[in-house]
Amino acid sequence: MLVQAGGTRFLIDAGLPAETILRELDRDATRGLDAILLTHEHDDHLKGAAGLARATGATLLVNEPTLKAAGTPLAAPGLEIFSSDRSFRVGPVEVTPFALPHDAAEPVGFVLVLGNARVAVACDLGEATDTVLEHARGVDLLIIEANYDLRLLGVSAYPWFLKNRIIGLHGHLSNDGAARAAVSAASAGTRAICLIHLSEVNNLAPLARDTVRAALDEEGLSGIRLEVVRPNAGGAWWTVPRTPPDDARMPAGAASGAAVMSRASAFADAG
Ligand SMILES: [Zn+2]
Numbered sequence: 001m002l003v004q005a006g007g008t009r010f011l012i013d014a015g016l017p018a019e020t021i022l023r024e025l026d027r028d029a030t031r032g033l034d035a036i037l038l039t040h041e042h043d044d045h046l047k048g049a050a051g052l053a054r055a056t057g058a059t060l061l062v063n064e065p066t067l068k069a070a071g072t073p074l075a076a077p078g079l080e081i082f083s084s085d086r087s088f089r090v091g092p093v094e095v096t097p098f099a100l101p102h103d104a105a106e107p108v109g110f111v112l113v114l115g116n117a118r119v120a121v122a123c124d125l126g127e128a129t130d131t132v133l134e135h136a137r138g139v140d141l142l143i144i145e146a147n148y149d150l151r152l153l154g155v156s157a158y159p160w161f162l163k164n165r166i167i168g169l170h171g172h173l174s175n176d177g178a179a180r181a182a183v184s185a186a187s188a189g190t191r192a193i194c195l196i197h198l199s200e201v202n203n204l205a206p207l208a209r210d211t212v213r214a215a216l217d218e219e220g221l222s223g224i225r226l227e228v229v230r231p232n233a234g235g236a237w238w239t240v241p242r243t244p245p246d247d248a249r250m251p252a253g254a255a256s257g258a259a260v261m262s263r264a265s266a267f268a269d270a271g
């Protein structure tokens with residue numbers, strides 16, 4: 001996910017090969033990359049991180065347990081450690097990590113704040129815990145995982161151990177789980193929600209969207225912009241604070257304030 005704010009550009013996770021991400025960045029804009037923040041050590045989140053840091057000079061920001069668990073694949077010159085219980089800055093953006101329940105060393109989500117714009121990112125989580133909901137409450141934009149539909153997962157050819165891992169409390173978030181988080185955030189004022197990290201096998205974008213939309217409708221929460229980033233596809237640019245829908249799809253480089261682009265990683269089930 002690419003974030004652009006006040007002249008600073010950074011990625012949250014880099015799960016595609018570095019060359020692929022570089023190509024995408026070049027297509028968007030020719031400006032450099034300042035930092036790469038990692039949520040956890042699974043390959044679908046860090047595969048391109050070190051290579052990209054070396055190629056762009058971006059600072060790689062990671063917490064200590066993630067670094068230890070990742071080992072040498074994270075060897076990059078500009079490596080900095082953040083503490084998961086403290087906010088830090090990336091350029092003008094205040095970044096607050098928060099804990100996620102996932103089977104990794106110390107997985108985190110992030111709240112990004114620039115001025116009065118707030119974005120929460122929560123990907124790879126077995127359930128939307130109170131901590132997650134607290135951090136997502138009323139943010140301008142909530143970017144959250146909607147990994148699987150329980151029925152599709154049930155009938156899919158995945159082996160049982162993998163199915164159990166995915167539905168476990170430290171696995172991935174279902175469409176229903178994402179819907180609950182969306183309702184909680186929207187009840188507190190969130191008006192834009194983006195669903196990411198959909199499984200190619202155990203989910204369908206319209207199904208994820210409909211599940212979340214139905215839950216919002218049921219609570220009388222209307223007028224909420226909801227988008228789904230399909231697996232292996234790029235998402236739209238979002239600009240926060242909220243702008244009219246016509247202005248929301250801004251080309252990279254033209255965005256003011258904090259803009260966020262989410263791009264799904266190639267192997268949404270792998271980690
Ligand atoms: Zn993942």
Ligand SMILES: [Zn+2]
Nearest residue numbers: 040042124271
């Ligand atoms: Zn993971």
